[in-house]
Amino acid sequence: MPTNNYDAIIIGAGHNGLVTAAYLAQEGLNVLVIEKRETVGGACVTEEPWPGYKVSSLCYLCSLLKPRIISDLELARFGYQLYPKDPAFFTVFPDGRHLFFWQDGQKTHDELARFSARDAAYYHKYEEQLVRMAEWVEGLLMTTPPNIIRRKLRDLIEEGLRLALEASPKTRRPPSLAGLTKRARGMIDSGVTDLASNPKHLAGFGRNDRGHR
Secondary structure (H helix, E strand, O other), X not given: OOOOOOOXXXXXXXXXXXXXXXXXXXXXXXXXXXXXOOOOEHHHOEEEEEOOEEEEOOOOOOOOOOHHHHHHOOHHHHOOOOEOOOOOEEEEOXXXXXXXXXXXXXXXXXXXXXXXXXXXXXXXXHHHHHHHXXXXXXXXXXXXXXXXXXXXXXXXXXXXXXXXHOOOOOOOOOOOHHHXXXXXXXXXXXXXXXXXXXXXXXXXXXXXXXOEO
């Protein structure tokens, strides 16, 4: 019986497993990917649950798919194309009213104003706060997390250097995640509350995602 020697074996051919396997293969490693299902892709597969209608079974956004991965793996060469998702959200209520969230912030503001002038007035500040926080957190997605079992001073130093390099050119001070979270919570507590006071409205309130597949 022939034996195969692999440098890495990945169990599960979901999108994360496939990306990992592709990067390892680019480095010249011999990689084996094992998948139980008849199709690969995990949450990102396109299936036909109803005859004639093909949809993404689980994943409907690609906000976390980093541009670097798209470029490194040359996904466009294999048919990858990004379509804007506008409106980003649509919620309909039992009484017949509806709420759209658009890529255009002013249009979303006008939508919210039909439900709450107070929430609409705070919406732009709320969005700006979330964007600032998301940009900071997004920088962590491509970094190797520190070893929490065997803590090393090097991890702390490397993280400090990373934050320094990503600091604002004007202030040279990296954003504080705790500070951003506190300010965002204060923003919500002081302004964006009218929709949250009605559970039926809460489903339609959230930040705009930038696209889908």
